[in-house]
Amino acid sequence: MTNRTPEKRSLDGERAPTMPNLSRMAPVNRVFAAQLAGLPVFGPDGESIGKVRDVVAGLRLDQQPPRVLGLVVELSTRRRVFVPMLRITSIEPNAVTLATGSVNMRQFHRRPNEVLVLGQVTDAHARLAATGTRVTVLDAAMEPTRTRDWVLAKVAVRERGARLGIGKRRSSLRVLPWPDVSGLSLTDLSGQPQGAGQLLMLFDTMRAVDIAATMRDLPAKRRYEIADSMDDERLADVLEELPYEDQKELLAHLPEERAADILEAMNPDDATDLLAELAPAEQSRLLDLMPPEESEPLKRLLTYSSDTAGGLMTSDPVVLTPDATIAEALARIRNADLSAALATMIFVCRPPTETPTGRYVGCVHFQRLLREPPAELVAGAVDTDLPALDPTAPLAEVTRYFAAYNLACGPVVDAEDHLVGAVTVDDVLDHLLPEDWRETGLRDVTETQEVKNA
Structure with missing residues (x-):
């Protein structure tokens, strides 16, 4: 089957760059969100899944480039679902291909720390950080990082009031690094209160185990603010480093659908250990909210005693x-x-x-x-x-x-x-280790290191 689509043009009228294959990424790639809109989405065997309708990014409280979390895909039934970036095998000029034909069928709902690039960033009013010049955002480009994540690294803007007359088109359009444009932070676009902003910026440079130790000393309200503002993968990493009681408390705070997503993002053995701590009814509800390919391994692991090889193992080795x-x-x-x-x-x-x-x-x-x-x-x-x-x-x-x-x-x-x-x-x-090692272990290590350095 041959897909024929009109030649795509970039915002300045030049021929648009070919979009990259994620499995063979060159050192520098760039994909503008507007180029993705309407592209068909296929499974690994060529089966039609739907069409791309938007790009979801996790905004930060500072001006640093936000991480791209995934795509909003509209199925043939008109239902819009979320597809994480890790499930995407390739992005080509005429199609997006997934690593699996199975997608989470839950209706997509934007979370407080998320923004729709086409729906909210495009047409947003902002200013140039250096001069304060007022601009309108026309598009945003995502680029891969060394850690295999994708971020919104560039923003295409046009000065407000600039006309598209002869000789004005190229001069008024600029593609700038994300930090060079102010007014695109989490507070500006999502209305998220600053609350734990300074902590979140600090956490960007910390290991998950150190974030967990810090969160344990915070009031419950602040812990909840941080959990609400973290993306699923980061929160899953932190949750794995918390004692079971703190894990249960944070999981109970989250909406059930997001709690199920967090369990999916956790390592299978850690997710199983946490599920085993929950009441049977709650355990069943969370498992039912997961796609079968995610829940079945957890159900198998739950059949083993926690102090056996089956209870200790992960179901996802290489x-x-x-x-x-x-x-x-x-x-x-x-x-x-x-x-x-x-x-x-x-x-x-x-x-x-x-x-x-x-x-x-x-x-x-x-x-x-x-x-x-x-x-x-x-x-x-x-x-x-x-x-x-x-x-x-x-x-x-x-x-x-x-x-x-x-x-x-x-x-x-x-x-x-x-x-x-x-x-x-x-x-x-x-x-x-003793059951309370997570509560005392890190403090003991820190105190020992301070003694050595004294």
Whole structure:
């Protein structure tokens, strides 16, 4: 099937640049939001999903470029849904392709810390930060960062009152870095009160575990303000570092639909641990709000006792088939979203590669990957001698296993020889430490460091 679309032009009348393929990003790419409007959206097998209607960004309280969270896609039924950027495989001049044909069918609702680029940023009145000149925003361009996120890096503006007569078009239109245009902050466009603004700006430079320690010392009202203003992925990271009681308190504050989204964004093992702390009725409601492909792994993990390998494991390790290459394996563990412990090992299985997988073949240690030619198959580097953990193995056995084999990550294989997950050493440590270690541990570390520096 050939898609024919009119040639697109940029705002100044020049031919619009080709939009990038997200899986093969060049060092610098730029996509204007207006170019995305109306583009058809397809699944990985070419099935039609809908059309792009807007771009969703998470605005900040300062003037720094906001992160692009995803797209608003209108389905054939006229329902508008949200598709996260991580689900998008490529953006081409005539189509957007998703990594999966399954999308969350919940009606899209904008949250307080979010803004619609076409619906709210376009046509907004602003000023040039340097001169105070009044301008109208015509478009905004998103660009990828080194961390694989996308941000609204550029703004196309025209001086207010400038006419489009001969000789005026090019001179009045300017494409500027986002910080050079004032009046586009969270407060200006979304009406969000400043509240925790200074803390949010500080948190941008902090690790999730340090943010969690800081939030525990804040009043509940301020914690809620911060949670409301964080994007889902960031809040999920912070939630994983909080004690269970604080996790439950914050989750109870959130609307149920957003609480389900946060659980989806958490690591499966951490999400399962939190769900296990909730009342059965609340647990069921949250699971029902998730797409089946997100909820089913969590339901499986909930069937295991928390002090067994099955209860400790994540259902989302790195899995490849035997015919994958060393280069593919290295690309997978290079993923910035992968934890350091999970990135130490590739698991090789027969299809399917989603847990529970086909027959488990063995594992490949990342150091072995570094020693092999990139074009070789992972099948030739598989370690078949490393024993696997049984899902019912108790915590003491899991601890001895990690100590005996000096591992950061280990496979969990069921009686039918299917890989069902992987345990990482950080999850073992979490369960070996006292229950209140999150409340006292960071303070103890800080105090010890202060003594050393005295």
